[in-house]
Amino acid sequence: MRDALPEEPQAEELVEILMEGRGLRLERIVSTGQATPEDDWYDLAWDEFVVLVSGAARLRIEGEDEDRALEAGDWVLLPAHCRHRVTWTQTAPPAVWLAIHHEGALSRREAEAE
Template sequence: MIPEINNLLTPFETLPEGEEFEELFRGKSCRVERIVSTGQSTREGQWYDQEHAEWVILLSGSAVLRFEGETGGRSLVPGDAVNIPPHCRHRVEATAADQESVWLAIHYEPVENG
């Protein structure tokens, strides 16, 4: 089988109404997905609290990410990446509404130190 080449930044014909999640591949202890946001944010009062770790990079657009305990969010621009440990509560405060904000997320089981 010959591998297919895809471009993660190929825009949609029209902006999707909702956030789009596309699993690119899955391994034994990791999952890689592309997320396309068009103005979405995490519902008020909701926090993500994940069992696994997540490394995420913003490839295009803009976003604001906030971690529990912070009074304000952190603005992200293309190229900004963050490694989120398991159970580190976080939320997406905002994404650009006038363009696609494309994320690459790697969900994985971290190696335990010790």
């Protein structure tokens, strides 16, 4: 089921948990101009795979010299404790993200060994 996207900028991002299970959470995030405060960083205890479904955004990863410009279809894998922040999101149309939070991915070699 698909919820309608906001037609105007919102005060906060819309975060909707689409699925949650043992060691896994899938979120739909709708951003309408929001950004992480300049002195704040996400430092998550789990891996995060993010796909920008629509719109545009910029992401800063600690230690990189420039923001990463993201457009629809772009994705980023952020390992646990990779400090990052959103520096800009498109207002209209909104930036729509799918974020998969998980406890840690196995490498292909590790998965084949199991």
